[in-house]
Amino acid sequence: MxxxxxxxxxxxxxxxxxxxxxxxxxxxxxxxxxxxxxxxxxxxxxxxxxxxxxxxxxxxxxxxxxxxxxxxxxxxxxxxxxxxxxxxxxxxxIQASGNTFGTYFRVTTFGESHDGGVACVIDGCPPGIPLPEADLQVDLDRRRPGQSRITTPRKETDTCKISSGTVDGLTTGSPINIEVPNIDQRGHDYSGRSSARETIGRVAAGGAAKKILKLHSGTEIFAYVSQVHNVVLPEGLVDHDTVTLDQIESNIVRRPNPEYAEKMITAIDTVKVRDDSIEGVVTCIARNVPRGLCYPVFNKLEAELGKAVLSLPGTKGFEFGKRFAGTFFMTGREHNVQFHMDESVRIRTKTNRSGGIQGGMSNEEIIIMRIAFKPTTTISRRQNTVSRDKQEMELIARGRHDPCVPRAVPMVESMVALVVVDQLMAQDA
Known part of the structure; x- marks a missing residue:
């Protein structure tokens, strides 16, 4: 006009x-x-x-x-x-209202915790990718509430339905719409987009991203709980070269070490009976990531990953590689990465202190990051607050919430997968 x-x-x-x-x-x-x-x-x-x-x-x-x-x-x-x-x-x-993530592999989530349901639309998925609903359901079940005594008691099946973008289980290249109905909603508790239930769309889209990464480059993304309150898993107890999903999912706290898993579960049980919550840390790794992903200035890979995981509810910190220890307690000689030729005549690093990222780009080593989650804010104990008319008062929050972070594990994996697949498409599409 x-x-x-x-x-x-x-x-x-x-x-x-x-x-x-x-x-x-x-x-x-x-x-x-x-x-x-x-x-x-x-x-x-x-x-x-x-x-x-x-x-x-x-x-x-x-x-x-x-x-x-x-x-x-x-x-x-x-x-x-x-x-x-x-x-x-x-x-x-697409970023005007903050509901869409990604540039080439774009994901828009919609719906609220106590509405009829939540959903997402994936735009930019290549055609011909096998994507049955069962593949997406695996991570949605890991994210699902009510799955154990250390998660929210809300009961949802979180059964997904793909209503467009696939034919006979294969993607067509058109937008993919994935829907999950709410069953156990309570509108009088609260309703909003900031609920962790919004992450259903992220996890569903992350499942598609993982599928593409696995098929294209053999890339695998795994996360696990590495700290709950003062129970900290020592470095080196988890072999990042060989850790599997089955090992991570072998206990309800998602900790691939039975001894420390029991300590973490005990810590969560202790605060739960007091109607309280505690903090935790999720470690995430990405294996077989192609080298050269992302850019060396403003769009560094660690910056893109940090933005992605810090958009999750409850996140308060992000580290990668040797983290703050690499800045506080090491000299340049100790921290610097040295290169060598491996038995396959490939350039590799002798150590991975840089966490798989150098100069803002992936270097083909395992990408390692840690994401800190604060204690859940909504607890069933009296707390001081101020009303809308500026009157001091006591508040007892309503609703059903997790006392700690184990359900965040598939959420972290999904956001990392969305970043990596987006950068992969920027490089190779």
Missing amino acids: DTPYTSAIRPHFGWNKLRPWKLKMSMYIQSIESRAWQRVFDGWTPPMRDGDVPGPKPRSQWTTDENTAAIYNAKALNAMFTSVDINMFNLIE
Whole structure:
């Protein structure tokens, strides 16, 4: 739709350079353009003469100064618009409300904890990927509430249904819609997007991302609980080269070490009977990640991973590689990574203190990170607060919540998978 601003300036704009983009995002780009030209005339041109009617005038009535200013500003906007690519417009559009993640493999989640259900739409998944509902259900069951005595008592089956984007169990390349109904909702407790139930869409999409990564490059992503309150798993007790999903899922705390698993379960049981909660740490690894993923300046791989996992509810910290220990207690000689040729004549590192990332990019070693989760805020104990009318009061929170972090394990895996598959597509798609 032309406006008085766009029709007057279009000859100076070089609009034909945006034709390929306009075919895909015509309405959105026209909106951007219209607002841009509105700013040209509202704030950038010289003041009109006394007695002139405010607002746009036909170009034939412009003064010399107004014409010169308009041409100057049109050239400036032309440079601005033609120097960006379609991804910038995508980012402006899809991140406005914060419900979409990713650039090439894009995931939008919707629904609330106590509505009819939650769901996600995956856009950018390649065609021909085997993706039956059963494959996604594995991680959804790991995330499901009510699965053990140390999780929320809310009872949900979290059974997923793929309603578009697949035929006979294979992806078609079109958007994939995955839906999960709420069964045990209680609207009087609370309702909102910030509930951990929103992560169902992330975990479902993460299941698809894991499938692509495994098929494309053999990449595997595993997470486990490495700390609960003051029970800390010593480094080295878990072999990151060989740890398996079965080992992680062998106990309800998702700790691939029976001795420390029992200590963690005891710690959680102790605070649960007191209607309290405790903090925890989840360690996540990514094996067989292709080298060279991500970029060395603003979009470093560790920055993308940090943003992804810190968007999960309750997260308060992110570390990778040797973490803070590598900055506090090591010299450069001790921390530096040394390279060598392995038996397959491949360049490898003798140590992995950098956590699989160097210069902002993956180096083909195992990527190692730790994510800290605070104690669950909503507990069934009296706490001091202030009401909306600024009156001090006591609050007893309602609702059913986890006393600690074991259910966060598949959530972390999923966000890491979404980052890695997105960067893989940026490199290879």
